[in-house]
Amino acid sequence: MPELPEVETVCRGLAPVLVGQVIVRADVRRKDLRKPFPRGLKTRVESAQVTHITRRAKYIQVHLDNGYVLVIHLGMSGRIVFHPHDYRPQTHDHFILHMQGGQQIVLNDPRRFGIVDLVAADDLESHVLFSHLGPEPLSNGFSGPVLAMALKGKKAAIKQVIMDQTVVVGVGNIYASEALFMAGIHPEMPAGAIDAGRLETLVSAIKTVLKKAIKAGGSTLRDHRQANGELGYFQHSFSVYDREGQSCGTCGGRHKIQRIVQGGRATYFCPQCQK
DNA sequence: CCTTGAACCTGCGGGC
DNA sequence: TGCCCGCAGGTTCAAG
Numbered sequence: 001m002p003e004l005p006e007v008e009t010v011c012r013g014l015a016p017v018l019v020g021q022v023i024v025r026a027d028v029r030r031k032d033l034r035k036p037f038p039r040g041l042k043t044r045v046e047s048a049q050v051t052h053i054t055r056r057a058k059y060i061q062v063h064l065d066n067g068y069v070l071v072i073h074l075g076m077s078g079r080i081v082f083h084p085h086d087y088r089p090q091t092h093d094h095f096i097l098h099m100q101g102g103q104q105i106v107l108n109d110p111r112r113f114g115i116v117d118l119v120a121a122d123d124l125e126s127h128v129l130f131s132h133l134g135p136e137p138l139s140n141g142f143s144g145p146v147l148a149m150a151l152k153g154k155k156a157a158i159k160q161v162i163m164d165q166t167v168v169v170g171v172g173n174i175y176a177s178e179a180l181f182m183a184g185i186h187p188e189m190p191a192g193a194i195d196a197g198r199l200e201t202l203v204s205a206i207k208t209v210l211k212k213a214i215k216a217g218g219s220t221l222r223d224h225r226q227a228n229g230e231l232g233y234f235q236h237s238f239s240v241y242d243r244e245g246q247s248c249g250t251c252g253g254r255h256k257i258q259r260i261v262q263g264g265r266a267t268y269f270c271p272q273c274q275k
Numbered sequence: 276c277c278t279t280g281a282a283c284c285t286g287c288g289g290g291c
Numbered sequence: 292t293g294c295c296c297g298c299a300g301g302t303t304c305a306a307g
Contacts, residue, residue, distance in 0.1 A: 002300050034283070034302075058301075076301055077285075092285085111284045113301060156278070165302085172300055221300065264280070266298085 002058055002074040004137065004170030005213035009232060010080055011055045017082060017103060018050040018062065027096035029089065033109060034075060037095075038118040044068050045097070045118070057133050057169035059115075061124070069121050071129065075113025081106050134168045137206050142168055144200035151191040151199070158194060159187035160263045162206065171206060174219060174241045177268045179206045181240045186274045187260070187267045212237065240268040248273060 026045040031037055048064035055061065060080075062070040072080070085102040095116055097105040107116070119127045134150070135141035150167045151158075161167055163176050171179065180187050182205035185198060194202070213219060218232035239249060240257050247253025248270040255272040 006300070073301080075284095076299070109284095110286065111299090111301095113283070115302090154277090160278095163301090174300060219300075263278090265301095 002076060002078065003172035003175050003213075003219075004055075004058060004210055005175070005216075005234065006218035006232065007058045007060060007074065007170075008055055008214050009218040010074070011053050011060055014060070014062070014080065014105070015053050017101075018097075018099065018105065019052055020050065022047065022049045022100040023064075023097050024100050025098040027089070027098065029094050029096070033094060033112045033114045033116060035115055035117070037116050041116065041118055045070060056130055056136075057165060058172075059129065063121060067121050069119045069124055071115070071117040071119055071127075072107065073115040073129075075109060075111060075115070077111040078107065078109035078114035081108060132166055134164075134166050137168050137170050137210055142203060142207075144196060144203050147199050147203055148196055151194065154191040156191055157188045157262055158185060158191045158202075159267050161191040162202075163265075168206070170210065173265050174238070175206070175209055175213065177241045178239060179209045181269060181274060182209055184274055187262065187269050240270060243268060 023045050024047070026042045028037060028042050044066065045064070048066045048068070051063045051065050053060065053062055058073060060072040062072070064070060074080070083104045083106055085098070085104060087104050087106070089096065089106070090108070092108050092110045093106050094109055094112070095107040099105065107114070115129070117129065124130065135146060147168070151161060154161055159176050159180060162171050162179065163173065177187065179202065183198070183202040185194065185202060213234040216232055216234035216237065219235040220232040221235060243257045244259035245256050248255065248257055251270060251272040255270060257268055257270055260267050
């Protein structure tokens, strides 16, 4: 469940359960996901107290009182779910935190594209996972002029460019299509050819769609759940994503929503509303 | 420098 | 029913 709104929702759900709590045991059930688990993961996490939780791009950052930050990325299929103390691990449960309060925090990731890492708090921003990242989309650091600078001279399609985490973080395949629809911009438009006014509109659209999705608890595809067991419901608000052939709710449906493939990923758009 | 494509994995749904 | 194919919310690395 991994674009910015889903990760933000997970962080908000984790905070009340983790912050102030001691991790009494870490169950490391394999040696790697997309990357090897860090050395000393188990010993450095066990008996540490969680001080606070932050998010950077699509990474969850669990800050510990021993100077380390537990970093988790959910990849394509990763989920974090709470279970009571007597829970028995299931297939694809790769990493489990046993909390003092008795709850288990379970990372389940069938495709194993996720990441678990441990970083010294002092080196967090300069760490290789974070040093190359662009601005947070919901911060003042992401604006029309900043985006214009990043897109200058780029011939690549705008859809692929706003998914480039060095340009702006957090925008994935769903919200890229949704934001471009909201901004009325064709996904295949060369990024560098879009004028300043339309980029301003695009920045606003990205911020708006991400905020709305966070408010809705993210999107829940294929029947999966958020950490607290509740379902996000933004998927009911998709304007174009996964709606190929359906009529567009804005122009009334004389043209149907189209699906194309860009960089190997599905893109959805309305040929009438997006130019 | 840029862009494109493949690779990493498992599971599910559709079509035959 | 069962098999095969395509597809899935991300990131990285190699090749052209």
